[in-house]
Amino acid sequence: MKHIAIFVSGNGTNCENIIRHFAHSATVRVSLVVSNRADAYALVRAKRYDIPCAVMPKADFNNEQKLTALLQQHDIDFIVLAGFLLMVPHFLIARYPRAIINIHPALLPKFGGRGMYGHHVHEAVKAAGEHETGMTVHWVSDECDGGDIIAQFHTPLSPDDTPDDIAAKEHILEQKYFPFVIEKVLEGIEEMK
Numbered sequence: 001m002k003h004i005a006i007f008v009s010g011n012g013t014n015c016e017n018i019i020r021h022f023a024h025s026a027t028v029r030v031s032l033v034v035s036n037r038a039d040a041y042a043l044v045r046a047k048r049y050d051i052p053c054a055v056m057p058k059a060d061f062n063n064e065q066k067l068t069a070l071l072q073q074h075d076i077d078f079i080v081l082a083g084f085l086l087m088v089p090h091f092l093i094a095r096y097p098r099a100i101i102n103i104h105p106a107l108l109p110k111f112g113g114r115g116m117y118g119h120h121v122h123e124a125v126k127a128a129g130e131h132e133t134g135m136t137v138h139w140v141s142d143e144c145d146g147g148d149i150i151a152q153f154h155t156p157l158s159p160d161d162t163p164d165d166i167a168a169k170e171h172i173l174e175q176k177y178f179p180f181v182i183e184k185v186l187e188g189i190e191e192m193k
């Protein structure tokens with residue numbers, strides 16, 4: 001059994017979708033949800049499925065002893081960032097090589113980096129007049145949104161799409177493909193570009 005932890009900061013639609021996807025899996029269990037914010041709605045969602053939850057404010061998150069003790073306590077061997085807005089500390093990347101992945105709501109390397117999260121991304125896509133957007137799943141490295149790309153999914157845009165329309169189109173891809181990509185990565189298939 002692989003035990004995965006999901007790191008979240010906000011609403012948690014991806015978190016819930018991943019929990020549901022693996023709810024009856026014989027090989028993968030969502031064993032922990034960790035948020036840096038106590039008021040993240042993702043925690044409400046996770047508790048509905050009886051998933052153990054932890055709140056780790058930024059200072060705790062950067063505390064190697066605290067964070068690794070928590071993950072060890074739940075036998076975590078794989079980490080999924082699903083709308084998690086802090087940088088992952090280097091000690092965690094070193095402890096979990098090729099075992100931390102992130103979802104980004106655009107086609108990296110465009111529209112990535114510091115400050116590019118959530119609605120800011122969709123507004124930037126609109127401002128750039130892009131003809132398409134999409135989602136990227138990538139390995140987490142020390143560079144913000146800079147790790148190797150695992151999978152990307154595209155969706156066309158029309159000129160009159162608003163940032164909200166762009167977000168809605170991209171969100172459909174996240175709901176449809178993110179759990180599937182996680183499953184494939186855990187099966188050892190690392191690249192779906």
Ligand code: GAR
Pocket residue numbers: 010011012013014015042082083084103104105116117118121174
């Ligand atoms: C998702 O769209 C995810 O791609 C994005 O935050 C949203 C979280 O939604 N992630 C980033 O912007 C990371 N830079 P959710 O909490 O409902 O899953």
